[in-house]
Amino acid sequence: MSFPKTSVRDVVIKFAGDSGDGMQLTGTQFAETTAIFGNDITTFPDFPAEIRAPIGTVPGVSGFQIHFGNHDVLTPGDQYDVLVALNAAALITNLKSLKPNGIIIANTAGFDSKNLRLAKIEEEDNPLLNGSLEAYRVYSEDITKLSKTAVEEFGLSNKDAERCKNMFVLGMVYWLFDRDIEHTITFINKRFAKHPIIAQSNIKALQSGYHYSETAELFSSQFEVAASNHPQGTYRSINGNQATALGLMAASIKSKLPIFLGSYPITPASDILHELSKHKGFDVMTFQAEDEIAGICAAIGASYAGKIGVTTSSGPGIALKSESIGLATMLELPLVICNIQRGGPSTGLPTKTEQSDLLQALYGRNGECPLVVIAASTPADCYEMSFMAVKIALEFAVPVMFLSDGYLANGAQPWLINDLDTLPNIQPKFIHTKPDDNPYQPYSRNEDLSRMHAVPGSKGMTHRIGGLEKENITGNISYEAANHEFMVKLRAQKVENVKFILPKQSYELGDSDSEILIIGWGSTHGSIYSAVEELRNEGLNIAHLHLKFINPMPENIGDLIQSFDKIFVAELNNGQLIKLIRDRFLKDAIGINKIQGQPFQIQEIKDTIKSQIS
Amino acid sequence: MEHQEQNIILTSKDLETNQEVRWCPGCGDYAILKSLQKTLPELGRPKEDFVFISGIGCSSRLPYYLDTYGMHSIHGRAPAIAIGVKASNPDLSVWVITGDGDALSIGGNHLIHALRRNPDINILLFNNQIYGLTKGQYSPTSEQGKITKSSPIGTVDLPFNPLALALGANGTFVARTLDRDPKHQQMIYKRAYHHKGASFVEIYQNCNVFNDGAFEQIISKENKADHSIFLEHGKPLLFNNGLNGVILDGLMPKIIEVDESNMDQLWIHDETDSTKAYILSRFFDSPSFPRPFGVIYVNETKSCFDESINTQINEHRIEDKVSAFNKLLKSGNSWEVI
Numbered sequence A: 001m002s003f004p005k006t007s008v009r010d011v012v013i014k015f016a017g018d019s020g021d022g023m024q025l026t027g028t029q030f031a032e033t034t035a036i037f038g039n040d041i042t043t044f045p046d047f048p049a050e051i052r053a054p055i056g057t058v059p060g061v062s063g064f065q066i067h068f069g070n071h072d073v074l075t076p077g078d079q080y081d082v083l084v085a086l087n088a089a090a091l092i093t094n095l096k097s098l099k100p101n102g103i104i105i106a107n108t109a110g111f112d113s114k115n116l117r118l119a120k121i122e123e124e125d126n127p128l129l130n131g132s133l134e135a136y137r138v139y140s141e142d143i144t145k146l147s148k149t150a151v152e153e154f155g156l157s158n159k160d161a162e163r164c165k166n167m168f169v170l171g172m173v174y175w176l177f178d179r180d181i182e183h184t185i186t187f188i189n190k191r192f193a194k195h196p197i198i199a200q201s202n203i204k205a206l207q208s209g210y211h212y213s214e215t216a217e218l219f220s221s222q223f224e225v226a227a228s229n230h231p232q233g234t235y236r237s238i239n240g241n242q243a244t245a246l247g248l249m250a251a252s253i254k255s256k257l258p259i260f261l262g263s264y265p266i267t268p269a270s271d272i273l274h275e276l277s278k279h280k281g282f283d284v285m286t287f288q289a290e291d292e293i294a295g296i297c298a299a300i301g302a303s304y305a306g307k308i309g310v311t312t313s314s315g316p317g318i319a320l321k322s323e324s325i326g327l328a329t330m331l332e333l334p335l336v337i338c339n340i341q342r343g344g345p346s347t348g349l350p351t352k353t354e355q356s357d358l359l360q361a362l363y364g365r366n367g368e369c370p371l372v373v374i375a376a377s378t379p380a381d382c383y384e385m386s387f388m389a390v391k392i393a394l395e396f397a398v399p400v401m402f403l404s405d406g407y408l409a410n411g412a413q414p415w416l417i418n419d420l421d422t423l424p425n426i427q428p429k430f431i432h433t434k435p436d437d438n439p440y441q442p443y444s445r446n447e448d449l450s451r452m453h454a455v456p457g458s459k460g461m462t463h464r465i466g467g468l469e470k471e472n473i474t475g476n477i478s479y480e481a482a483n484h485e486f487m488v489k490l491r492a493q494k495v496e497n498v499k500f501i502l503p504k505q506s507y508e509l510g511d512s513d514s515e516i517l518i519i520g521w522g523s524t525h526g527s528i529y530s531a532v533e534e535l536r537n538e539g540l541n542i543a544h545l546h547l548k549f550i551n552p553m554p555e556n557i558g559d560l561i562q563s564f565d566k567i568f569v570a571e572l573n574n575g576q577l578i579k580l581i582r583d584r585f586l587k588d589a590i591g592i593n594k595i596q597g598q599p600f601q602i603q604e605i606k607d608t609i610k611s612q613i614s
Numbered sequence B: 001m002e003h004q005e006q007n008i009i010l011t012s013k014d015l016e017t018n019q020e021v022r023w024c025p026g027c028g029d030y031a032i033l034k035s036l037q038k039t040l041p042e043l044g045r046p047k048e049d050f051v052f053i054s055g056i057g058c059s060s061r062l063p064y065y066l067d068t069y070g071m072h073s074i075h076g077r078a079p080a081i082a083i084g085v086k087a088s089n090p091d092l093s094v095w096v097i098t099g100d101g102d103a104l105s106i107g108g109n110h111l112i113h114a115l116r117r118n119p120d121i122n123i124l125l126f127n128n129q130i131y132g133l134t135k136g137q138y139s140p141t142s143e144q145g146k147i148t149k150s151s152p153i154g155t156v157d158l159p160f161n162p163l164a165l166a167l168g169a170n171g172t173f174v175a176r177t178l179d180r181d182p183k184h185q186q187m188i189y190k191r192a193y194h195h196k197g198a199s200f201v202e203i204y205q206n207c208n209v210f211n212d213g214a215f216e217q218i219i220s221k222e223n224k225a226d227h228s229i230f231l232e233h234g235k236p237l238l239f240n241n242g243l244n245g246v247i248l249d250g251l252m253p254k255i256i257e258v259d260e261s262n263m264d265q266l267w268i269h270d271e272t273d274s275t276k277a278y279i280l281s282r283f284f285d286s287p288s289f290p291r292p293f294g295v296i297y298v299n300e301t302k303s304c305f306d307e308s309i310n311t312q313i314n315e316h317r318i319e320d321k322v323s324a325f326n327k328l329l330k331s332g333n334s335w336e337v338i
Helices: A023-037 A088-097 A113-118 A143-150 A158-162 A165-176 A182-191 A196-215 A240-255 A270-277 A292-304 A315-331 A358-363 A381-396 A406-410 A481-501 A522-537 A557-562 A577-585 A602-613 B029-043 B059-065 B078-088 B100-106 B108-117 B162-168 B182-194 B274-285 B305-316 B321-330
Strands: A005-007 A010-018 A040-046 A061-069 A080-085 A098-107 A137-141 A222-224 A233-239 A259-263 A284-288 A308-313 A335-341 A372-375 A399-405 A412-416 A464-466 A507-509 A516-521 A542-547 A549-551 A566-571 A590-593 B050-054 B069-072 B093-099 B121-127 B173-178 B199-204 B228-230 B244-249 B252-257 B291-298 B334-337
Touching: A010 A023, A010 A088, A010 A165, A023 A040, A023 A061, A023 A165, A023 A182, A023 A233, A023 A412, A040 A406, A061 A088, A080 A088, A080 A165, A088 A098, A088 A113, A098 A165, A143 A158, A143 A165, A143 A196, A158 A196, A165 A182, A165 A196, A165 A222, A182 A196, A233 A240, A233 A406, A233 B321, A240 A259, A240 A270, A240 A308, A240 A335, A240 A381, A240 A399, A240 A406, A240 B321, A259 A270, A259 A292, A259 B078, A270 A284, A284 A292, A284 B078, A284 B305, A292 A308, A292 A315, A292 A335, A292 B078, A292 B108, A308 A315, A308 A381, A315 A335, A315 A358, A315 A399, A315 A464, A335 A381, A335 A406, A358 A372, A358 A399, A358 A549, A358 A577, A372 A381, A381 A399, A381 A481, A399 A406, A399 A522, A406 A522, A464 B059, A507 A522, A516 A522, A516 A577, A516 A602, A522 A542, A522 A566, A522 A602, A542 A557, A557 A577, A566 A577, A566 A602, A590 A602, B029 B059, B029 B121, B029 B182, B050 B059, B050 B078, B059 B069, B059 B093, B078 B093, B078 B108, B078 B121, B078 B305, B093 B100, B100 B108, B100 B121, B100 B162, B108 B121, B108 B162, B121 B182, B162 B173, B162 B199, B162 B274, B162 B291, B173 B182, B182 B199, B182 B291, B274 B291
Parallel strands: A005 A222, A010 A080, A080 A098, A098 A137, A259 A284, A259 A308, A308 A335, A335 A399, A372 A399, A464 B069, A516 A542, A516 A566, A566 A590, B050 B069, B050 B093, B093 B121, B121 B199, B173 B199, B228 B291
Antiparallel strands: A010 A061, A040 A061, A040 A412, A233 A412, A233 B334, A372 A549, A507 A542, B173 B291, B244 B252
């Protein structure tokens, strides 16, 4: 039997349920299947900081948002077309972002009196029954019961049987969007290889959900989202933390230097540690240190001994590492510090995204301590930018701060795989043999002001380095007044010199003749780009400039900013890049700021711009 | 890695640097530096194989005066840096130079975790029971009631017992020596070097400016005989020129006057016995017991961090990394767009 099909350009689905309901896995499966089908996608997992917040409550709601389409999809979407709500708390948490006439797939078992009470809803206010959802297309089914019945034959415990309900609902959504369930079947078989009964039950639940939608004629039509026109090549789905780990590894292979990661677990950075610890075969050494400081210090020790020292953390950990970053600056050793930002200050919002560590990255140390700071703009861009972080660190013998955030870390997109051949070479500044008969001078410099580090164990070059101010060339301790000023300026110039290897900055959209400029940095690329694209389609002559290299900035950046009288700076903080723009270019700007632990919605950016120019 | 003694003719002179030594005249650190410069040439290694990592404090200036590889790092963090160096190149002989404030106060966490992991490094803790570089505040080893700049009517803190701390952290080589006995120092440093695992050496070091004579009650000419005991493996615990000895009554140590009748009851030092090592470390608590010097405890059976972490890598090493990596990128869920 064939069903009517409605063609749409793009769709936003939000899978929401209790944090024990497996929503992240469900969403990831849908995302992978639809990416393999050929859609462009952007995902946004949004989950509580607690491992298992009280079941059924609003704080316990875990969600996974996916935006997919037949064209470039750059954001997770402002509003949902489909909301899957496995309980009452999930519905009321997410309803405000559901489009008018949007689809709700609700599990009635999650709206019983217990769940209503847990979600703090009066029994008579059950949204499925009180008519409050009239503006939407509601499909409410007892998914728990349907799913349990489907897997009855396997004799699972009540609890295990109930846990299959996420696969049942995934089957329903697969049918609704006419997607193949094969990828997920393969996944289930692999994941539960040691538990064949669990595997079979989950597959049965998935198939049952799919067929139930069809045979019960649940939905009035299926939706059709055609594949997008991706360039030819091999793709995979990748999130920011995976891309960061792979970029570091790529740099290790290119530079022929092993990686040493010194790290302490912290949300949302831990997955980089997890990923790298899987790849020992690539000479990747991972050290789970006793604390954040030991993590970076061991990495400094590794760089000193001739490896690529890397440390990964988030804001609170970076705060603890700041003295050590100063040490690496004084030692003039390569070091990569990855800050996967989250909401702050203090413990803040561990699982939520924010860009509020920019000024910490730039200035958060004692003394005059400039640092190279770079920021990835999309999940896949983490690959190239973490590679660049290593390249700059090794070629200039400096610490480099690589900024990502919770949104990039966990968000996924299809990635046209960029293998090793496409990446530039790296020339580390380590030496193992004495180049000539002259005494080795640890702080003698190359043209770009970087120094050559004689690695311990190398004959004839024994020397001492340290955190005390030193004399140029010899590295001897020096408290001499003029020397200190000279060395401070020299270290600053060395960081500034990095700009000579940076790609030239260009506009993402628009040009210098545009009337308005909006500047962003890091993970807000997709939202700003989409907002600017829409505004330009609406007739506004606006340009988008997006910074990935923040210190130093590309050489030509001033030329791209100077001609504008109206500049907006959009960032997920209380106004940090804007201070830098004012400082460096004496240009006033208007801040577009959001500090809610969530990425920008396209509409929010558009509304602010419109309100400021009318 | 075991190093064959090579034909390397290194003298203590070769280990001096062109830097002017800037410790206060009369400081115990001079004697420790000299002893190290005497010890290293006897280890049969070229000087580029040695790395000295220090933290902050008077003692931590030492690497500047020793012509090996060296890093004067930040306060308390030397063990963490050393573990990164040693794990990255296990062929190096890595030494940590630290003090009572550096290792036991600001860096206490790194010290205990370094001992727990047991990398093959040597930690030399210069204990002078005072903060010298910051000019005379009490340290975590200062005795209770001590009058210092930051405790004008006496400290209320109780001090650490460094050896008990090291044993508690599962240290596999725990020893004590003293600045004024170069021969004993050299013997201990050599033992520490040859121990496979983390070696912890507490050195009683006199700060003649801010805490002069801190150990006089134990090691002065007059007191040394009856207030200190020099341990040797397999030898009885005798002190006071052989007049006194220590016996174990169950787990209770007792001091006896030694005569022919009780000679065979004396406690025989067994440096591999962890229970006895703990009792020895606790002599610290009782002024009537002599303070032990020497190797308190050795355990050669535990795995070394640097060796284990490299074994994991060596066992999994991929030779053709380029093609393996390109394959890794495509593993899992990749798809072709044609």
